[in-house]
Amino acid sequence: MGELTFFLGLQVKQKKDGIFISQDKYVAVNLKKFRFTEVKTTSTPMETQKPLLKDEDGEEVDVHMYRSMIGSLMYLISSRPDIMFAVCACDWYLKGQPKLGLWYPKDYPFDLVAYTDSDYAGASLDRKSTTGSCQFLGCRLISWQCKKQTVVANSTTEAEYVAASSCYG
Template sequence: MTGNDEKEKEALRKCLAKEFETKELGRLKYFLGIEVARSSEGFLISQQKYVTDLLRKTGKLAFQPASTPIDINKKLEEASESPAADREMYQRLVEKLIYLTHTRPDIAFAVSVVSHFMQAPKEAHLHAVNKILHYLKGNPGRGVLFRRNGGMSLDVYTDADYAGSPIDKRSTLGYCTFLGGNLVTWRSKKQNVVARASAEAEFRAMALGICELLWIKIILEDLEIKWE
């Protein structure tokens, strides 16, 4: 619960307490694996404990960290000649990594790639998942910082590769939106159709990015927040 009227918040708390069993936990610090740290500069959301627990369960705490979450020069394919991996274990790992992208946009693309092989994973795909885990080992406390800068400009950046998937030749798009210079939403997603030119792939990425911007614009208007 949040707001700028302390009396109204207290009245709402009392109203809720009449109908439900409630407990006042104070300022938000930890919720569903997401940690919130405040300072005079702003606040940081991260999942350090979640990452550490994941590395401990997978036995990766003692491994050397990787500098990148994925090898860009090596395209993941179906790898039909590679031995099959444990599908349930692979799916559990990828699902945990998907949840981690809530505070780690730096692994969004890599997780998007490995999630394409959930139904029939091979050892080559499991190696790619392990590479992401090794990358997380390097900085488990990294997250998203929201600064107190007072600005309310709304910006979106988009990009796309061209026929990046060696399996179906579809392109992968990405976008990120900033409100007041702070990153608020991001996504990496394979496009639904095969682009016939790099310009078409870029245009589809721009269209999706603008849709996201318009959605945020509607939310801000509903909250009566002025934006640039």
């Protein structure tokens, strides 16, 4: 069958010292599909200093296009750790950073390491915290998550404990 180079939207480049997995072709198809080829680019997935607020005066969104776009972004994060914590990341970031991916170097140790963090009461509407975590096997990213906590934490310590237990689970 030959060397694996493309599988389920993932581009695989096998080299002597490791494997690189990316989705730049998948990004290009989705930028065109959602008409984002002419938008202004950005270097980070999300504005870091502006809180997300409900837009009371905003236009109605085409729910079918929105669901399709979110589904495409969810699939895309399988090889894009730069947007793993930004589910709200939009295609103007992807347009500016289409060739990023995961590098899995050969001959590295396989120690399981996990990192986690939370933002205490970061959601302005309900004051819930957001948990983010990632797990590495050696230097290889194997899992990540980002989600709003189900409880309202009473302190930063409690928010961090909730994040740690979620990461451990």
